[in-house]
Amino acid sequence: MRAIEEIIAGRLTGESGQAAHHRHILTVFGLYARPAGVPIAVAAIVHLLQDLGAEPASVRSSISRLKKREVLTSERINGEAGYALSAELEEHMRVGDERIFSPHPARASDPWLLVSFSVPETQRGQRHKIRSGLSRMGFGTVSAGLCVAPGHVYDEALEYLQDNDLLQFVDFFHANHGGPEELRAKVAQWWDLDTLEAHYQEFIDKYSPLLARWGKHAQQTEEGSREAFVDYIRMVTDWRTLPYLDPGLPLEALPNSWKGGAARYLFLDLRALLSPLAGWHAQRIIHGTTHSGGPAQNAPKVGAIVGTR
Structure with a gap:
């Protein structure tokens, strides 16, 4: 299925990975256009991706590609052009939710x-x-x-x-593993743990500063929520690669200094801080954006908590 292949490609790292704004579009739809089939107006998509520093032309080009790859379907929303995730992707996205947002290691037993x-x-x-x-x-x-x-x-x-x-x-x-060799040694043979741990360390180095920053001021102002949205989308986009490199390996089978746990707790802590603010901003734009870029109409009231994955 071409749509699933496109989503999988969004998890790849290095030269084979997609452009950042393309991956951000997938993250935005995965978070705020669920269940699959819920449309977002093109103007809102462009607005949200501009918050992340993307050029409108690049955003529209990526949307076109995602439509051709059957990830997105054309929809009308309040008389405007819009797009939704293909309904056929919902089960795949649901499984992905479990991996990305509820990561947990298996037990050695x-x-x-x-x-x-x-x-x-x-x-x-x-x-x-x-x-x-x-x-x-x-x-x-x-x-x-x-x-x-x-x-x-x-x-x-x-x-x-x-x-x-x-x-x-x-x-x-x-x-069950029943050989005479220690399981930890076998897991080190079956997986490239050095590369995987380097990815975890990179995530920790990049996002640890946000924990101190947002732990001090998590304010639901328009500007504060927009900043939270930017940080949250970038963090989730970077994180969602890692649970597909590490399928939940048992801690008993990993080195004592393993960084995966620290990275996982950092992600979950930042999610708790940023998700409500980011969701408030996203829903305000999705449900109230205007072509002129003026104040949003019918936006959620300040103080409302928008549920997000």
Whole structure:
């Protein structure tokens, strides 16, 4: 499904990743246009992305691409042009909500999920689809045709393999680690923990200053809420990559100095501070923006808490 592939691409890091404003659009729709099918006016999308420093032309270009990739559908809202997430994406987004906003590590005693696959050489393209898809869900590699992850990833893996007509090449096993080797040493072989921890450290370094800043003044003024929106969208966009690199590895199987827990708590603390203010700003623009850029009409009253994921 092209739409899901586009969303998955928004989690990639490095040169293969999407432009920041493109990823921000996906974050805004994931937060404020749910369930899928709820439309946002184009003018509101452009306004919110301008708050994040994006040029209107770039925003419109990304919206066009997302429509072509079947992520967004054209809608009318109060007589204006608008877009909504494709309704077919809601289940995928719901699973993503769990990963992104309710991250929790598995326990060492929990079963592991093993995915064994064998693909004829004449269909080696399917082999690449299996391997790359599992990798993007956070699976580690045991051997060329065997991948591993905590057992709770099963439903997500099954959905991906079904949607891409790959189940015929795959066998699933739930198992406990029973070998003589220490589990911590095996996990270090199956995953690139150094790179993963570097990503966690980068997140901590980038967003720790916000905790001190917003812990002191979290005011629901128009300017304060706009600033909170900017910080929140950027933080969520950076964070949502990490739960797909780390599928919830057991703490007992990780180094004692592991940074994942600190990064997770930082994200959750900042979310508690920023989400209400950011949501107030987003909903004010979404439900009251004008083409002239004047004061919003029918915006939520100050003091109202807008629920966001």
